[in-house]
Structure formats: structure tokens, C-alpha cells
Amino acid sequence: MAEKRVDVAILGSGTAGLNATGQVGPSGKNFLLINGGEPGTTCARVGCMPSKALIQVAEDYHRRTHLDRYGVDGHTEMTIDIPEAMEHVQDLRDNFVDRVLSNSTDNMGERFVEAYAEFVDPHTLQLDNGDRVIAEKIVIATGSRPVVPQAWEAFGDKVLTTDSFFELEDLPESVAVVGLGVIGLELGQSLNRLGIKVSGFDMAETIGGTTDPEVSKTALEIMQREFPIYLGEAVELSAEGEQVRVTAGENSVVVDKVLASLGRTPNVEGLSLTNAGIELDANGIPLYNPNTMQCGDSHIFIAGDLNGEKPILHEAGDEGKIAGYNAAHDEVMGFKRKVPLAINFCDPNICLVGKRYQELELDNTAIGEVKLAPVGRALIMGQNRGVIRVYAEKSSGRMVGAEMITTRGENLAHLLNWAISQQLNVGDLIRMPFYHPVIEEALQAALNSLYAQVETKNQGPIKELYPL
Numbered sequence: 216m217a218e219k220r221v222d223v224a225i226l227g228s229g230t231a232g233l234n235a236t237g238q239v240g241p242s243g244k245n246f247l248l249i250n251g252g253e254p255g256t257t258c259a260r261v262g263c264m265p266s267k268a269l270i271q272v273a274e275d276y277h278r279r280t281h282l283d284r285y286g287v288d289g290h291t292e293m294t295i296d297i298p299e300a301m302e303h304v305q306d307l308r309d310n311f312v313d314r315v316l317s318n319s320t321d322n323m324g325e326r327f328v329e330a331y332a333e334f335v336d337p338h339t340l341q342l343d344n345g346d347r348v349i350a351e352k353i354v355i356a357t358g359s360r361p362v363v364p365q366a367w368e369a370f371g372d373k374v375l376t377t378d379s380f381f382e383l384e385d386l387p388e389s390v391a392v393v394g395l396g397v398i399g400l401e402l403g404q405s406l407n408r409l410g411i412k413v414s415g416f417d418m419a420e421t422i423g424g425t426t427d428p429e430v431s432k433t434a435l436e437i438m439q440r441e442f443p444i445y446l447g448e449a450v451e452l453s454a455e456g457e458q459v460r461v462t463a464g465e466n467s468v469v470v471d472k473v474l475a476s477l478g479r480t481p482n483v484e485g486l487s488l489t490n491a492g493i494e495l496d497a498n499g500i501p502l503y504n505p506n507t508m509q510c511g512d513s514h515i516f517i518a519g520d521l522n523g524e525k526p527i528l529h530e531a532g533d534e535g536k537i538a539g540y541n542a543a544h545d546e547v548m549g550f551k552r553k554v555p556l557a558i559n560f561c562d563p564n565i566c567l568v569g570k571r572y573q574e575l576e577l578d579n580t581a582i583g584e585v586k587l588a589p590v591g592r593a594l595i596m597g598q599n600r601g602v603i604r605v606y607a608e609k610s611s612g613r614m615v616g617a618e619m620i621t622t623r624g625e626n627l628a629h630l631l632n633w634a635i636s637q638q639l640n641v642g643d644l645i646r647m648p649f650y651h652p653v654i655e656e657a658l659q660a661a662l663n664s665l666y667a668q669v670e671t672k673n674q675g676p677i678k679e680l681y682p683l
Contacts, residue, residue, distance in 0.1 A: 217346045221247045223542045224340060224350035226332055229256045230528050231356035231519025233319050234535030235542065242543035247348060248323060251331030255312035257358055257520065258528045265308040265381045266401055270560055272300050273405035281597055295409060298385050308381060333485055337492035352514045352542040356535060357486065359479035359520035367452055367475065373459050375474045386411055387471035391461040393450050395422040397559045399476030404441055404561050413442040414468045416450050416461065423565040424557060427572035427618040429584065433602045434565055434620045481521045491515060506549035508538035516542050527557065556632045563601045564624030569616030569635045570606060581609045583665025585657050587621055592652040598622035603661045605631065612640035612669035623654045641666045642673040646681060
């Protein structure tokens with residue numbers, strides 16, 4: 216058994232772990248990056264990237280259904296080779312993973328170890344390859360895994376998760392998607408557009424993480440036009456010959472496969488965190504400061520999906536940088552976190568920016584709204600469905616958040632996020648240029664609706680222009 220002493224040990228080589236390493240390496244500290252399980256990031260292997268590849272295939276194939284309005288004939292004869300489509304998705308996925316590895320762990324030599332680690336004491340890690348590591352500082356970034364109810368494990372490969380879905384060479388004829396958050400809604404819609412019979416289920420009364428009543432209502436109306444959706448009931452599975460019966464209240468369907476999209480749970484099992492000398496919550500997750508990523512006043516920091524907060528790549532990257540920086544320096548520094556941003560790449564996009572509706576103080580909040588139906592560019596594109604709702608402080612006009620379902624929402628959401636990050640008010644935004652005709656004009660209309668309700672107005676006779 217070899218014993219290694221390092222300044223910093225980093226557990227996990229996903230997005231958070233790699234970003235932590237990126238901060239520790241240049242500091243000159245002696246470090247070791249330890250990873251158990253599959254190489255590559257969750258995003259590249261089973262999340263953001265392969266799902267977007269599948270979405271692109273599905274959207275391109277689905278576009279054929281709109282060609283008749285342009286006088287294009289023959290579109291009804293088009294077919295898709297599903298195994299070839301899945302091979303395309305997997306080839307892209309493998310390319311993304313290879314790029315991550317070639318730019319990171321492939322170049323680390325002895326500083327990268329493939330092994331599972333557990334705490335022996337606050338500074339000592341036992342690796343399952345027999346080695347022992349003693350570290351002055353430790354960053355835990357072991358990521359997460361899909362949630363699968365224990366009772367569902369008896370159904371074997373009839374229950375899929377995102378970890379197994381992208382390994383399929385072919386797709387089943389019918390799928391029940393249980394959990395209609397980001398990945399469930401994206402994959403459910405994509406599968407339906409590829410010709411798979413899809414049924415969607417969620418215990419919540421809304422889909423896509425929406426909390427604004429108008430956005431939630433519109434999102435459900437739009438998505439239910441593509442496949443049946445059953446909400447507000449717990450789901451039970453039972454065997455039905457070679458298939459699976461999915462039951463939620465009075466609703467029941469029989470399918471070939473079930474896609475469990477119930478979120479992800481932190482990878483803490485096997486770490487023996489009770490030996491780490493840090494305080495844990497009721498679920499065994501370390502308590503930490505989100506501005507420093509430090510666990511109490513200890514030498515241990517956490518980052519990424521492990522904390523169970525925001526399983527989003529840019530958040531994991533930021534947390535990794537914060538944890539890595541503080542692990543590499545004697546003085547712990549706090550960092551301002553970014554304005555929340557969440558994007559569901561279903562069609563139309565569902566986007567949540569800044570404060571969600573459920574977080575607003577409605578007595579001092581103005582809400583602007585526009586429906587996409589009359590927006591010229593959206594009408595030309597055949598995408599004039601959806602709604603944008605924007606929020607500002609009623610007294611000051613300062614932008615605080617938005618929820619929307621709209622075509623090209625991914626772009627509009629970034630614009631709003633940057634505005635909120637700069638603490639701009641709605642008056643500042645309506646003085647920005649809006650070209651014609653663009654989807655951004657829908658945002659302009661929502662902002663004008665919002666401006667009419669706030670108490671702080673722009674100086675000058677024309678609200679859209681700065682006076683000289």
C-alpha cells in the first residue's frame with residue numbers, strides 16, 4: 216500500500232472537479248485528482264450534450280410536418296432510421312467526452328488516479344486500489360446519479376435513466392416518461408417527434424419547473440398537443456406480460472419502456488463522510504457556505520451536483536472554481552454567485568431567469584406579459600405560440616426575474632439575465648435598440664407592458680430615447 220501526501224486532494228473529475236483542478240494547478244500546490252466511475256462530465260456523457268444532439272435530430276425530422284403550408288409535397292413519405300439516428304447521437308456524445316478528457320485528465324499523468332475514495336479521518340482518504348492519501352485540503356466533487364425508486368429496480372432494463380438511455384442502439388415503440396422537468400420534457404418531446412408513442416407523468420401540477428400560473432398553463436397546453444400528460448398523481452409500475460403498466464391515479468398505460476426522469480441524487484455513499492469531521496444535513500450532505508463552498512470552518516470544500524442544489528453545468532463550474540481557489544489559498548474568500556438561469560430546450564423553450572414567480576413579493580412586483588400569437592417574426596416562422604412574463608420591483612422598476620415559454624427563449628433568457636445581473640431597470644431596457652422583425656420584439660412588448668406598471672419612469676419626453 217502506497218501513501219501519498221498532497222496539499223489538495225480533489226474527489227471527482229466532472230465539471231466541478233475539473234474546474235477546481237484548474238484553480239489549484241496554477242497555484243503551485245501539489246494536488247491529486249481522484250475519480251471513481253465513468254470518465255468525463257455528466258454533461259458530456261449523459262446530460263446536456265447527447266440530449267441536445269437528440270433534440271436536433273428530432274426537430275429536423277419534425278420540421279417535415281410543416282412543409283405542406285409552403286406548398287412542398289412528398290414530406291409525408293419521409294422516414295427515419297432510428298438506429299442510425301442513435302448512432303449519430305452517440306458519435307457526437309463520444310466526441311464531446313473525448314474532447315473533455317483530452318483537455319484535462321489525459322494530460323495529468325500521476326496527478327490523476329482512477330479509484331474510489333473514502334474518508335478514514337478528516338485528512339486521510341483510503342482508495343479502493345489500496346493507496347492512501349493524506350491531504351491538507353480536500354475538495355469533494357463526486358457528482359450525482361439518477362434517482363430510481365427501489366421498487367422499480369425489479370423491472371431491470373425496462374426502466375431507463377439518462378445514464379442508460381443514450382446507450383440504446385434502437386428505440387422502443389412506446390415509452391412512459393416519468394418526471395417532466397428539464398430532461399424528461401426534452402426527451403419526451405423528442406421521442407414523440409421521432410415516432411415513438413410517448414406518455415408523460417409527473418407528481419407535480421406543472422411541467423418544466425415553471426411556477427408562474429400563466430406560463431405553466433401555456434406550457435401544459437402546448438405540450439399536451441404533442442403527447443398525453445398526466446399530472447398530480449404518484450406513479451406505480453406493474454408487470455404486463457413483456458411490457459410495463461404505468462398507473463397514476465385513474466390513468467394507466469402499457470409501454471415497452473419507462474424513462475425515469477426523477478432528478479438526480481448526490482453521490483455520497485461510500486465516502487464515509489461521518490469520518491470527515493464536518494456537519495451533515497438529514498440526507499448526509501455536507502453543510503456549506505455557497506459563497507466559499509467551505510464546509511463549516513474546516514479544510515474541506517464541496518462543489519457541483521454533490522450539494523444537491525443546482526445540477527447545472529455553469530453552476531457546477533463556478534462552484535468548482537470557488538472551491539478550488541479556496542483550497543489552494545490560506546485565506547478563504549467569498550464570491551458573489553450569478554443570477555439564476557435555467558433553460559429547457561423543449562420546443563418552444565421554457566426559461567426561468569432570476570427570481571421565479573413563487574419567490575416574488577407580489578405586493579411590490581410589477582408583471583409584464585406578451586403572448587407570442589401576434590408577433591410578426593414568430594408568425595412567419597410558424598412559432599407564434601407561448602407567453603413571456605417579466606418581473607420588476609414596482610417602486611424602482613429594477614428587473615428581478617422572468618418565466619417564459621417561447622421560441623428562441625434561450626437567447627431572450629440570456630439578455631434578461633445579463634440585465635438583472637447589471638441591476639438594470641425596465642426603463643434602461645426599453646431604451647435599448649430592437650431590430651425589426653425579430654423575436655426580441657416580443658420581449659420589447661413584454662417590457663413595455665411592464666414599464667406601464669412601475670412607478671419610476673424615464674426622464675425626458677420620449678421614454679425609449681435618452682435626451683441630449
